[in-house]
Amino acid sequence: MMRLGVIADDFTGATDIAGFLVANGLRTVQLNGVPPADLQVQADAVVISLKSRSCPVEDAVSQSLASLDWLRARGCPQFFFKYCSTFDSTPRGNIGPVTDALLDALGEDFTVICPVLPVNGRTIYNGYLFVNGVPLEESGMRHHPVTPMTDSNLMRLMDAQSRGKTGNVPSTIMDEGPEAVRAALADLRARGFRYAVLDALNDAHLVVMGQAVSEMKLVTGGSGLADGMARAWAGTADAAAAAAEGRPAKGRAVVISGSCSQMTNAQVAAYRDAAPSLAVSVERCMSDPAYADELADWVLAQPRNGLAPLVYATMPPEKVKELQDRYGAAEVSEAVEGVFGRLAKRLEEAGFDQFIVAGGETSGVVTQSLGIGGFHIGPQIAPGVPWVRAVGRPLSLALKSGNFGQERFFFEAQDLAA
Numbered sequence: 001m002m003r004l005g006v007i008a009d010d011f012t013g014a015t016d017i018a019g020f021l022v023a024n025g026l027r028t029v030q031l032n033g034v035p036p037a038d039l040q041v042q043a044d045a046v047v048i049s050l051k052s053r054s055c056p057v058e059d060a061v062s063q064s065l066a067s068l069d070w071l072r073a074r075g076c077p078q079f080f081f082k083y084c085s086t087f088d089s090t091p092r093g094n095i096g097p098v099t100d101a102l103l104d105a106l107g108e109d110f111t112v113i114c115p116v117l118p119v120n121g122r123t124i125y126n127g128y129l130f131v132n133g134v135p136l137e138e139s140g141m142r143h144h145p146v147t148p149m150t151d152s153n154l155m156r157l158m159d160a161q162s163r164g165k166t167g168n169v170p171s172t173i174m175d176e177g178p179e180a181v182r183a184a185l186a187d188l189r190a191r192g193f194r195y196a197v198l199d200a201l202n203d204a205h206l207v208v209m210g211q212a213v214s215e216m217k218l219v220t221g222g223s224g225l226a227d228g229m230a231r232a233w234a235g236t237a238d239a240a241a242a243a244a245e246g247r248p249a250k251g252r253a254v255v256i257s258g259s260c261s262q263m264t265n266a267q268v269a270a271y272r273d274a275a276p277s278l279a280v281s282v283e284r285c286m287s288d289p290a291y292a293d294e295l296a297d298w299v300l301a302q303p304r305n306g307l308a309p310l311v312y313a314t315m316p317p318e319k320v321k322e323l324q325d326r327y328g329a330a331e332v333s334e335a336v337e338g339v340f341g342r343l344a345k346r347l348e349e350a351g352f353d354q355f356i357v358a359g360g361e362t363s364g365v366v367t368q369s370l371g372i373g374g375f376h377i378g379p380q381i382a383p384g385v386p387w388v389r390a391v392g393r394p395l396s397l398a399l400k401s402g403n404f405g406q407e408r409f410f411f412e413a414q415d416l417a418a
C-alpha cells in the first residue's frame with residue numbers, strides 16, 4: 001500500500017528525495033510528468049517529478065493539482081511537496097502558490113515549510129536558511145541564473161509569495177522532542193498562521209520532525225524532512241533490496257553539465273583535465289540549429305574506453321551574467337537546454353546508455369527528450385544523487401542537483417557503475 005505521494009518541482013529534486021526514501025528501505029518509483037490515468041504502480045512511495053520550479057505559476061499549479069488527483073485516486077494517505085533545499089523561487093512563486101493550491105484541494109489550512117538537508121549543509125535556524133554555514137543570500141545561490149536568492153528569511157520569502165502568514169518552530173523546541181513540536185504547530189495554527197518553518201540543525205532534529213508531522217496530510221520541504229519521516233517508518237526495511245532495480249548496468253557513458261553552480265564549476269574543473277571535454281558555445285546554442293549534431297559527433301569520436309566525455313555549458317557567475325545581460329536570461333537558458341535535449345537524444349540513438357547530468361533544469365530537459373516515463377531508484381552516489389534506471393528501458397541516469405556532490409562526483413558516478 002502506498003504510504004507517501006511526493007510532488008517534486010524538478011527532476012533532480014525528485015531523484016534526491018526518492019534516493020533518501022529508498023535508502024530507508026521504502027520501495028519507491030519515480031514518475032516523470034503527470035502520470036497517465038490508467039497507470040498502476042506497486043510501491044511504498046511514488047515520487048512525481050514535474051518541471052514546475054520556474055515555469056508560469058498557473059502551469060505549476062495545474063500540474064501539481066493533477067499529480068495530487070492521480071495520487072489520491074490510488075488511495076495515497078499523505079502528500080509531500082518537494083522543492084529545493086535552497087528554496088529556489090521568486091516573489092511570484094512557485095512554492096507559495098503551489099502550496100496554497102495543494103492545501104485548498106486537500107481541505108487543509110496548515111502545513112510545514114522545511115527545505116532542510118543537514119548532510120548537504122542545508123540547515124534552518126530561527127527560520128533563516130543556511131547553506132554550508134552561511135546565510136542563503138551569501139551563498140552561491142545569489143547568482144543563480146533563473147532564481148537568484150537574495151533573502152535568507154524563510155518566513156519573509158514564503159509570506160511574499162503565498163496567501164497566509166508564516167511562523168517558526170525554533171530549534172530549542174526541536175530539542176524537546178516530537179510532542180513539543182506538535183504542540184508548537186497546534187499553537188501557531190490556533191494563532192492564525194498557515195505555515196510553520198521548522199528549524200533543523202542536525203539529523204536528530206530530522207527524526208523529531210519526522211515523528212511530529214506523521215498525521216499531517218500535506219508537508220512541504222526538502223529531502224531532510226522526508227529522511228526523518230522515512231526513518232520513523234523504516235523499522236527493519238531492507239535498503240539494498242529497495243535499491244536493487246535501480247542499479248546501473250555497465251554501459252557507455254557521457255557527462256552533460258548545464259549547471260552553473262559553485263559546486264558544479266568545481267566538479268567540471270576537477271574532471272575536465274582528466275577526461276575528453278568540450279565547452280559549449282552559448283552563442284552557437286542561440287544561433288545554430290545544427291549545433292547539437294556537431295556536439296554529438298564530437299562525443300561519438302571520443303575513445304570508448306576510459307573516462308566518459310564531458311560536454312559542459314558550466315561557467316562562473318560573472319560570465320553567466322555577461323551572457324544573460326547580452327541575450328536575456330530566459331533566452332539563454334532555453335537555447336542551452338534545447339541543445340542539451342537534442343544532444344542526449346542523438347547520443348541515445350547512437351547507443352549511449354548512461355547519462356550523468358548536472359543541473360535540475362538540464363536533467364529535466366534530458367529526461368524529457370529521452371522520453372523516459374519513470375525510474376527505478378538505485379544506490380546513492382552522493383547524498384541526494386542516486387543512480388536511476390528507466391522503467392522498461394536499458395538506460396541509467398545520474399541526475400545531479402547543481403549544488404550536490406563533492407568535487408570528484410563525475411568520477412565517483414562512473415566508479416559506482418563499473
Ligand SMILES: Nc1ncnc2c1ncn2[C@@H]1O[C@H](COP(=O)(O)OP(=O)(O)O)[C@@H](O)[C@H]1O
Binds near residue numbers: 361
Ligand atoms: N553559460 C551559461 N550561461 C547562462 N545560462 C546557462 C549557461 N549554462 C547553462 N545555463 C542555463 O542555466 C540553467 C541552470 O539551471 P539548472 O540546470 O537547473 O542547474 P542548477 O541545478 O545548478 O540550478 C539552465 O537553464 C541552463 O541551460
Ligand SMILES: O=C(O)[C@@H](O)C(=O)COP(=O)(O)O
Binds near residue numbers: 013223361
Ligand atoms: O533540494 C535540493 O537541493 C535538490 O533536491 C534540488 O531540488 C535540486 O535542484 P537543482 O539545484 O536545480 O538541481
